[in-house]
Amino acid sequence: MPVRRLIVLAILTVLACVLFLTWGARGDMGFVLQFRGGKLLSLLTVAAAIALSTMLFQTVTGNRILTPSIMGFDALFLLIQTALVWTLGGSRFAGLDPMWKFAAESLVMMAAALALFGTLLGRGRTDLNRMILTGVVLGIGLRSLTALLQRLIDPNEFAVVQSASFARFNRLEQDGLLAALCIVGLCALAVWRMRETLDVVELGRERSIGLGVDHDRIVIKILLIVAALVSVSTALAGPAVFVGLLVVSLTRAILPSHRHAILLPCATLIAALLLVLGQTLFERVLSMQSTLSVAIEFLGGLVFLFLIMRSRRS
Amino acid sequence: MISVQNLSYVTAGKRILDDLSLDIAPGQVTALIGPNGAGKSTLLALMARLLRPDNGRITLDGLDVHRTATADIAKRLAILRQEQAPLGRLTVRDLVAFGRFPHHRGRPTAEDHLKIDTALDQLALSDLAGRFVDTLSGGQKQRVLIAMVLCQNTDVVLLDEPLNNLDPAQVRVVMDAVDHMARDLGKTVIVVLHDLNHAARHATRVIALKHGRLFAEGPAGSVLAETPLSQLYETAFDVLTHNARPMVVAR
């Protein structure tokens, strides 16, 4: 039955993509398709990155409320981007080949995430709520630090700060798209090869060691993959705190399975469906310019509150 | 065979285990007893490489458990801990099936499925196989976890207070499974027990720990006697004989 639902989801996603490409298209079809096709590809890349990173993060932390964005991963990436501009000088850094620029940012991000969140997660075993709160406040601090650095670089530039404060699915960066696709593809491959081990990791540290899984090494590996994926989604679309939570909660509601072989593709499809359909709806039907991410954030926040309120019973 | 050599473990400035050395006889049930805080659970966790010792080593058939690949150890040794992370929405059969993971690494064969069914049967869980584990009672859940350990089919089985919060009927099912593992399957079972009469009834050998050191070790009859027990727990006991086994009564 899960497989049938997966197929239905896949068909729906393909339909949504066709709708996105053709709805209200006028004039030269070839040009429209090329233009929208690039956009669709970035949207799908972002969807996969968000879905996979959130699902993996919940598996290694054993928690259904946590997502990398809630813990401040996006904020960390934005800070790294800004800090690199600050230290290397704006024009010089911006002049770099987007591919190399992106690779450098992702690498620094992976190292920083491991240093910062590796220790945090290690300590979280004793007091999970304190760890989450620490992550959330860390995120606020990192965002403020980014804003501060941006002011120091260019005191009059307000647009920079603003563009960094919420995601924009209508204006995706397409410069590093090839690099982004490669990273997401490699990560997805690595994750797929671990899919059965991930089922065991979800049982908790002690149980998975008992079953012969090198838990600590897997956690580090996953953390690195999550950092790379968050780099992709944040670089292409900007920060989106609750999208991942919304996607994963929907996945668990639609497909109550514990097998990552089912969960991971399902989450990816749901994310793609949500973003592609949402963007079609907002852009073509409601003609609301760039507020899809804000609407999703609103919904995702409500889901989060709902989860907290419900968790008190268990 | 398991051999513990000069084992020390310190946490938060407190010495939990202090230069402990002992050997565990293979193919038998060994009960681990001692007052609260004696280091019993820590010893089990160290044996199962869930913790790293500050000093000393533990070998299993000559392999250092902390230096051997964890996947290899998982084929030789299984542990059931007391408190653990909550379980998600898994069915009983799904969870028990995880016990086979060390052997098939994610691709179960027909033989694995057979072993899963046998374990479910052994612990009287066949009727519950489709239930979600988070809907089970404490006793049922404990039986599921024991079935999972049984499924792992290892030579050594470590059980940390498996009888906590169980009613007498559930205790019976669990202890029967323990007997079955040692007697019929020839496994080495090490079990932490608080109820001395369960130790008397099911264990061949008894190891007593106190303040992180070895206090006494030997056949059940010699350790479960008035003098050693009274010194171990610093409270008086009478030891009677019932069905040719010692029976311990607090005085």
Add this chain to the structure above:
Amino acid sequence: MTPRATFASLCCLLALLSVASLLVGAQGIAPTDLLFDPQARHLFLAGRLPRTLAVILTGASLAVAGLIMQILARNRFVEPATAGTAQSAALGIVVLTLAAPGLPMIAQMAGATLAALTGTAVFLVMVSRLPVQQPMLVPLTGLVYGGVIGAAVTFLAYENDLLQFVDTWINGEFSAIVRGRYEMLWIAGLAAALAYLAADQLTIVGLGRDAAVNLGLGYRQVMALGLLAVSVVTAITVVTVGMIPFVGLVVPNIVSRLQGDNLRQALPRVALAGAVLVLGCDLLGRLLRYPHEIPVGTVLGVIGAGVFLWLLNVRPRHAG
């Protein structure tokens, strides 16, 4: 440090920072200029003095509002800016601006206060339904709740081209403060001062409903009074200078660390320390990239988050 010494040193610090704040700016003013140069005198009276007063009033009243909020939620890790009060106030203004443009300042203020009141009451209801054994869930809920309301504000603002306006409410900044644009803050200061009169009642309410009823106190009335004070202070600061995070969170925690939880004794120190903190951060924001300014909200976002993380992880036993 004895309570008296703390008080005295806080006063000295505030005086020093105030003098610095009066003298620092894009255009230097020497003390002697005030006597002889009418233009300098005008700059001083219309710009520097109102700004410094506004900073002091904002800092003091926000810190007090934070303390009251912590008593009402019975949790040390909440404050108006991170638990939806400030965001509700902003939502109130946006809705008013859209529904009835061109309302006078006082009506805007009333609307913002009403929205803040409602938003905070909803938060407190949510908090009362959370498990008592998990104090960390309270601030977490508040942060997300504030985020949800904030998303609603951004949505409305974006679709109606109000983002520029919203920015002035969300990023606290004192650079636009001149004479005639800050006086409302005196009301906020007054609301905070009123809390001092009700200090004992608030302390008892902080012990919980049962204790309050047992001591013959009108639990609901005191709760309502505290709620009103928090909402008035928050709404007024959001409308006049914008959201300033972490003041209400960090200051009461540090003061209580230094000298315990007797409210009557703590309140004046909390107010003073709040003024010192915001004044210090405002000065830092003015000096970091002189002659440009960095908004005080941004500076406090960095410093406040740092201090909060320290509080959160250094003193694990005091989370309730």
